[in-house]
Amino acid sequence: MSDVLGATGLVLNEPLLWEKGQPGRRGFSLPARDVEVSPLGESLACRGPDFPDLSEVDVVRHFTRLSTWNFGVDTGTYPLGSCTMKYNPKINDKQAALPGFSAAHPLLPQELSQGLLRLMFELEHLLAEITGMDAVSLQPAAGAQGELTGMLLIHAYHKSRGRKPSKILVPDTAHGTNPASAALCGYRPVPVASNEQGILSVESVAKAMDDDTAGLMITNPNTLGLFEENLKGIVDLVHARGGLVYGDGANMNAVLGIMDVGCTGLDVLHLNLHKTFSTPHGGGGPGAGPVCVKKHLEPFLPVPRVLEKESKVVLSDNFPQSIGKLHAFYGNVGILIRAYSYIRTMGAANLKRASQLAVLNANYIKERLKTTFHLPFDRPCMHECVFTDKNQEAAKVMTLDIAKRLMDYGFHPPTIYFPLVVHGAIMIEPTETESKDDLDRLIHALQAIAEEAKSNPDLLHQAPTKCKRRRLDEVAAARKPVLAG
Ligand SMILES: Cc1ncc(COP(=O)(O)O)c(C=O)c1O
Numbered sequence: 001m002s003d004v005l006g007a008t009g010l011v012l013n014e015p016l017l018w019e020k021g022q023p024g025r026r027g028f029s030l031p032a033r034d035v036e037v038s039p040l041g042e043s044l045a046c047r048g049p050d051f052p053d054l055s056e057v058d059v060v061r062h063f064t065r066l067s068t069w070n071f072g073v074d075t076g077t078y079p080l081g082s083c084t085m086k087y088n089p090k091i092n093d094k095q096a097a098l099p100g101f102s103a104a105h106p107l108l109p110q111e112l113s114q115g116l117l118r119l120m121f122e123l124e125h126l127l128a129e130i131t132g133m134d135a136v137s138l139q140p141a142a143g144a145q146g147e148l149t150g151m152l153l154i155h156a157y158h159k160s161r162g163r164k165p166s167k168i169l170v171p172d173t174a175h176g177t178n179p180a181s182a183a184l185c186g187y188r189p190v191p192v193a194s195n196e197q198g199i200l201s202v203e204s205v206a207k208a209m210d211d212d213t214a215g216l217m218i219t220n221p222n223t224l225g226l227f228e229e230n231l232k233g234i235v236d237l238v239h240a241r242g243g244l245v246y247g248d249g250a251n252m253n254a255v256l257g258i259m260d261v262g263c264t265g266l267d268v269l270h271l272n273l274h275k276t277f278s279t280p281h282g283g284g285g286p287g288a289g290p291v292c293v294k295k296h297l298e299p300f301l302p303v304p305r306v307l308e309k310e311s312k313v314v315l316s317d318n319f320p321q322s323i324g325k326l327h328a329f330y331g332n333v334g335i336l337i338r339a340y341s342y343i344r345t346m347g348a349a350n351l352k353r354a355s356q357l358a359v360l361n362a363n364y365i366k367e368r369l370k371t372t373f374h375l376p377f378d379r380p381c382m383h384e385c386v387f388t389d390k391n392q393e394a395a396k397v398m399t400l401d402i403a404k405r406l407m408d409y410g411f412h413p414p415t416i417y418f419p420l421v422v423h424g425a426i427m428i429e430p431t432e433t434e435s436k437d438d439l440d441r442l443i444h445a446l447q448a449i450a451e452e453a454k455s456n457p458d459l460l461h462q463a464p465t466k467c468k469r470r471r472l473d474e475v476a477a478a479r480k481p482v483l484a485g
Contacts, residue, residue, distance in 0.1 A: 014065050021052020027059060069468055071412045077438045079406075079414040081384060081429020082253055082275035091345060092278060092338040101337050106329040110314055116337075117313035120330065121306045123340045124290075130343075130351070131249065131269055132262025133292035137301045139331040142281075143250050146270025146289030147181035147217070149302065150246045152323040153268055153293060154215050155185055156300040157244060160321065165214040165243075171200050173222045173419050178248060187214060194421065198224045198377040202233040209241045215267075219248035221255065223419040224377060225362060225384035225427070235265035244268070249292075252276045253431075254359055254383035257352030261292075268293045277339035286332040288339065302326045357432035358383040361439060365428055368443045372450045376422050384429035386422055397453040397460050399424040404471055405452065405463035409445035 054062075072078070073087050096102065104116050124136040140146040151168070158165055168182040170189045179189035192208050195201045205216060216238050220228040228234075235245045247261060247269035253276040261269050273288045274281030281287040293301065303322045304315035315330070346354065359382050366375065366385035374390035389399040403413035403426070415427040430439055452459050464471065 014062065017054060017059075017062060018052050020058055020062065021054050023053050025053040025055045025058065027054055027056040071407075076410060076412070077430075077434055077442050078412045079428045079430060079442060080412055081415070081431050082272075083415055083429065085274040085281045086253070086278055086431040087433040088278045088280060088338070089342065089345070092341040095341040096334050096337040102334070104333075106333075111312075114313060116333065117306060117315070119340050120333070120336060121308060121313045123336055123343075124306060126340070126343050127271060127290055127292055130256065131252070131271070131292045132260035133266075133269060134262070134295045135298040135301060136290055136292045137305070137326075138288065138290045138336055139302045139326045140270065140289040140291055141327050141332055142287045143175075143248075143270055143272040143275075143289040144177040144181060145326060146272075146291050147177055147246070147248065148184055149289075149291045149323070149326055150217075150268045150270055151181050151185035151187065153291070153297050153300045154244045154246065155187075156321065156323050157297055158214055160300075163242070165212050167210075167213045168246075169205065169208050169213060169216040169238075169243075171218060171222065172421050173198070173224055174217060174219055175223055175248065175250065178217045178219070182217065192216075194222070194224075197379065198222070198226045198421075199228050200230060200234060202230050202237055205234050206237055209238060209243065211242065213238075213241070213243050215244040215246060217246040217248060218266075219251060220259075220264075221251045221382035223251075223427075224386050224422070225251075225254075225381040225429075226377060226379070227382055231264050239265065244297075250275050251383060254355055256355040257348060258355055262294065266294075268297055273335055273339045278342045279335045279338045286335060288332050288335040304330065306330075354432040355383070358430070361430040361432065361434055362428070364436075364439060365430055365443060369446060372447055373426065383431070384427055386419070387426045387428070388422055389424040389426065392450065392453045395453045395457045397457050399426050401457075401460040401463060402426060402446075402449055402453070405449045405460045406445060407464040408466045409448070411442055411445060 073085060100115055104113060110117065120138055124138060127136045128134060137149065140149045166188055167190050168187040169192050170179045170182060171194055172191050173194050182189040190208055192200060192204050195204065199222065200218065216234065218228060218231065218234065220231055222228055238245050244267040245265065247266040249261065249269040250272040252271055256276065269292045270289045271277070271292065272281075273279040273290065279288065291301070299319060299321040300323050301319070302325060303317045303319050305319060307314055307316050343351065362381050362383050362385050366381055369387065370378065372391070373387035375385070375387055377386070389397065389402060392398070392402065399416045403416045406413050415429070417425055418427060419425060430442070449460065459465075462471065
């Protein structure tokens with residue numbers, strides 16, 4: 001009986017809609033019929049699935065309750081940072097929902113899509129201006145697809161010069177998608193070790209670079225949250241040996257208005273709109289990973305290109321050297337509208353300020369926690385800082401335990417065990433939107449967890465203890481996911 005009445009005060013179990021439905025319930029009411037019944041023809045008779053009968057309130061409560069079981073960036077402090085997505089101002093969703101945008105069909109004649117095409121044209125130019133590059137394609141659907149596009153562009157460039165190099169250099173700090181994208185394009189990714197400061201040195205690249213190398217992929221700031229200080233020397237070296245340099249610009253949210261990528265000599269760069277320009281991305285998309293290039297790669301960009309002709313915006317396929325299409329139609333346009341809205345509502349000065357605040361917040365956390373958790377690279381960081389579980393090793397408490405316990409304190413766990421070059425990595429990216437109060441709450445929670453690791457390590461081994469689900473067998477959860485309850 002106490003189960004039925006919910007003796008804890010909060011009933012956290014929710015049946016499936018099929019279990020909840022009762023014959024005869026309705027979520028709508030229609031006026032009484034005032035015409036004769038006219039049976040549908042055989043071909044029109046409804047033979048769909050047997051949907052449950054539910055009232056409006058049944059449905060609203062069901063989905064509202066399910067939504068409270070999740071922790072997202074709208075729920076509270078989210079130290080996973082922009083990796084999934086940073087906080088998205090709601091005005092951007094509102095703009096994307098304007099009927100002129102949301103109801104536009106991709107097959108609409110171009111003369112009837114001038115508003116949307118103009119937005120895409122302007123967004124390309126805004127991204128070119130922000131990065132200091134010459135031309136942009138908005139087509140790739142995610143960062144990883146942007147990387148693949150970049151690899152295809154580099155391949156097309158070498159091919160146009162009669163070259164067929166087979167390797168791409170990739171730093172050991174790179175996101176896993178970097179070597180995967182290179183391999184997908186037929187290149188052999190060759191790892192290059194970063195130095196004791198956590199960045200690439202000109203010397204290590206020089207050692208790996210040879211005539212069979214198509215180029216280098218470099219992430220700046222890198223995934224340790226560190227600025228690649230030798231970037232210019234590295235780019236010059238790769239160019240001198242006939243290679244091109246791909247910039248993984250996923251972390252541009254640390255350097256907006258501060259670093260002119262074009263001046264560093266990078267040939268191609270992708271942006272992750274979810275990380276830098278506040279668009280949704282969770283669960284792998286749909287997202288957008290625009291690619292920005294210097295002049296010499298422009299002829300190879302995907303088609304259709306968005307061009308301006310006689311004050312009209314038009315789509316053109318007339319680029320004979322293009323690598324072709326990367327996405328149906330023009331990419332995930334709803335995401336592009338949000339990014340455009342973010343850039344226009346922020347303006348240049350506030351984009352720069354967002355990067356400055358993201359860097360300030362990460363450095364604040366780093367300084368406040370570096371005596372509690374081991375900090376492998378004790379130097380100024382950019383938008384994220386990386387600790388490890390080394391100080392908790394003696395108590396047999398690991399990174400996973402710390403991350404799970406953070407959920408008991410009401411925080412989303414940070415990125416863990418990445419980047420791979422740091423054993424037991426705990427990567428914290430606060431982003432620019434967190435207030436000092438919220439950062440302090442996170443810092444206090446992590447300090448309390450470090451104390452618990454000493455006094456009651458079992459508490460951490462069992463965490464989370466206050467969530468709807470206790471700790472999962474992660475292998476079983478991945479191999480045999482139970483998606484229904
Ligand atoms: C540094 C870096 N490169 C590449 C990617 C891949 O981007 P996406 O998840 O959009 O494919 C990410 C993910 O956010 C990233 O952090």
